[in-house]
Amino acid sequence: MKKRTNVQAFVFCLNPYFNVLILKRTPERSGYWQPVSGGVENKEELRDTVIREVFEETGIVNVDDIIDLNYTFEYEEPKNGELMEMKDYCFAVKIKNIVDIKISNEHEEYKWCSYDEAKKYLKWKHNLVALEKLYNIQSKF
Secondary structure, eight states, rough: OOEEEEEEEEEEESSSEEEEEEEOOOOOGOOOOOOOEEOOTTTTTTHHHHHHHHHHHOOOOOOOOOEEEEEEEEEEETTTTEEEEEEEEEEEEEEESSSOOOOOOTTEEEEEEOOOHHHHHHHOOHHHHHHHHHHHHGGGG
């Protein structure tokens, strides 16, 4: 079975209060809400993958900080017709202000949400755990 390393990154800002970005996948990609996410390419460092994926999925280039949420999880998922062993590393990406997003073709919609609102949209346990970890430490940033 092939292995793949992924990152998940919650983009957030604190101006004027905590807001987090979530993206809605297209119907062909299951149509659920999620943070920025994607696979490590060409032996990138995890933080480099975070920066690349944030840009590719949102158009954001000005990042204030990348925070390792110290949370990983593993699962198996079919990708391109082949079952793969996945390992995801979770991060947060702080930006100064809420910005308009240029979503990629992977997504059809985005929302800037409060913590409570984001919890209503996210359906995967690991997304919710990572979001909670971010929310519990965001006041330090």
